[in-house]
Amino acid sequence: MKKGLSLFSLLLTVSLVFAGCGGGQPPAQPLPPAGGTSNGQRESPPSPPANSASGSQDTPSPASGPEVLPPVSPPEAPPADVIPLGGSILELEPGLSAVRYDGDYGFDGFLEKGGASSDQEVVQYLAENLVGELGLDFLGNFFGCSTVTASSPDGGVLFGRNFDWNACEAMVVEAHPEKGYASLSTVNMDFITMGAGGMMDAALKLDQVRTLAALYAPLDGMNEKGLAVSVNMIQDNATISQSTGKPGITTTTAVRLLLDKAANVEEALELLRQHDFHASMGLMVHLALADATGRSVVVEYIGNELSVTETPVVTNFYLTSGEKHGIGTSQSHTRYDILTKLLAENPTLTPEDVRDALSSVSKGSFGEFESTEWSIVFDLTAKTARYYHRENYQNSWLFAL
Numbered sequence: 135m136k137k138g139l140s141l142f143s144l145l146l147t148v149s150l151v152f153a154g155c156g157g158g159q160p161p162a163q164p165l166p167p168a169g170g171t172s173n174g175q176r177e178s179p180p181s182p183p184a185n186s187a188s189g190s191q192d193t194p195s196p197a198s199g200p201e202v203l204p205p206v207s208p209p210e211a212p213p214a215d216v217i218p219l220g221g222s223i224l225e226l227e228p229g230l231s232a233v234r235y236d237g238d239y240g241f242d243g244f245l246e247k248g249g250a251s252s253d254q255e256v257v258q259y260l261a262e263n264l265v266g267e268l269g270l271d272f273l274g275n276f277f278g279c280s281t282v283t284a285s286s287p288d289g290g291v292l293f294g295r296n297f298d299w300n301a302c303e304a305m306v307v308e309a310h311p312e313k314g315y316a317s318l319s320t321v322n323m324d325f326i327t328m329g330a331g332g333m334m335d336a337a338l339k340l341d342q343v344r345t346l347a348a349l350y351a352p353l354d355g356m357n358e359k360g361l362a363v364s365v366n367m368i369q370d371n372a373t374i375s376q377s378t379g380k381p382g383i384t385t386t387t388a389v390r391l392l393l394d395k396a397a398n399v400e401e402a403l404e405l406l407r408q409h410d411f412h413a414s415m416g417l418m419v420h421l422a423l424a425d426a427t428g429r430s431v432v433v434e435y436i437g438n439e440l441s442v443t444e445t446p447v448v449t450n451f452y453l454t455s456g457e458k459h460g461i462g463t464s465q466s467h468t469r470y471d472i473l474t475k476l477l478a479e480n481p482t483l484t485p486e487d488v489r490d491a492l493s494s495v496s497k498g499s500f501g502e503f504e505s506t507e508w509s510i511v512f513d514l515t516a517k518t519a520r521y522y523h524r525e526n527y528q529n530s531w532l533f534a535l
Contacts, residue, residue: 251382283430290515314394319355360426360514374411
């Protein structure tokens with residue numbers, strides 16, 4: 135989607151609802167390879183552009199004759215089953231869509247103005263700077279999630295993620311900001327509930343409006359440098375509301391910040407330390423982070439103090455040592471044990487193994503949510519994301535950066 139913010143000077147009413155993921159049963163029959171079945175239109179990748187001269191120059195060889203330059207390898211073509219995305223929202227199947235946005239969506243301006251200390255301030259920024267008079271309310275409910283980071287047999291790094299919730303409209307957003315890293319992220323579009331009438335009702339159907347709101351509400355994602363981020367809920371009465379005078383970020387704008395600006399876990403941690411974190415609707419969350427080097431951590435806020443724990447598995451209880459350790463739902467401990475045992479028994483996992491691991495901790499085994507709405511296997515080395523929708527592990531959708 136090309137930038138064109140003047141299109142958003144519309145009178146709208148939109149509610150942004152923040153919630154979230156968890157649960158699992160293994161499939162009853164062997165699952166196909168990750169690349170086995172995919173839907174959607176396919177097209178051949180475009181031919182690579184002609185090479186342009188670089189700014190650096192090599193010292194000529196003293197030997198006579200013309201300089202012989204080494205052959206330039208063409209860029210690697212994406213897998214044949216990658217879903218090509220454009221500026222219009224593409225429905226992949228009922229409940230799952232995808233879109234691409236190219237250009238400025240105002241996030242640098244958001245940070246330059248101090249960010250936000252609440253979801254309402256995010257709404258105010260969008261209303262005043264991007265979408266005219268847009269009313270947004272973030273509401274929340276408890277949710278569960280599971281993430282796992284593993285090495286692949288070919289030396290790559292994989293990051294798996296489950297999002298468990300009631301049946302919802304999910305959208306994959308491929309973002310290419312003018313200043314920042316390209317990324318893929320996932321949004322529960324039911325968290326963006328819209329109600330209006332007449333002309334406003336028609337305006338709310340614009341892809342531009344829906345996509346812009348989604349850019350500020352990611353729940354997970356991966357960027358072109360191989361950094362992966364996931365928001366996981368913790369059922370606790372405590373919340374996060376730092377107040378040290380630093381620029382503020384909310385739960386979902388923290389995910390957007392890291393995807394746009396951090397190349398690895400260390401850079402992500404530094405960015406979080408440079409901002410005051412404010413949990414959306416006062417809900418306690420922690421962040422699972424992993425990068426292409428294989429490092430994986432969970433970021434938690436204990437008494438508003440940032441804490442980092444190295445771990446390949448994150449579910450929905452505190453992992454920071456101390457009085458908070460272990461607080462969370464009982465079934466989140468079960469999911470954690472399942473995934474931890476798998477990693478202990480298998481030094482490497484294939485993408486299919488990660489898919490099966492996500493299936494083993496999906497909704498079916500726990501029954502606390504209506505469904506596992508999406509499972510993702512991010513390849514942090516190849517920069518691909520394979521999505522499985524509503525526990526249909528025989529069918530997948532592949533995206534690539």
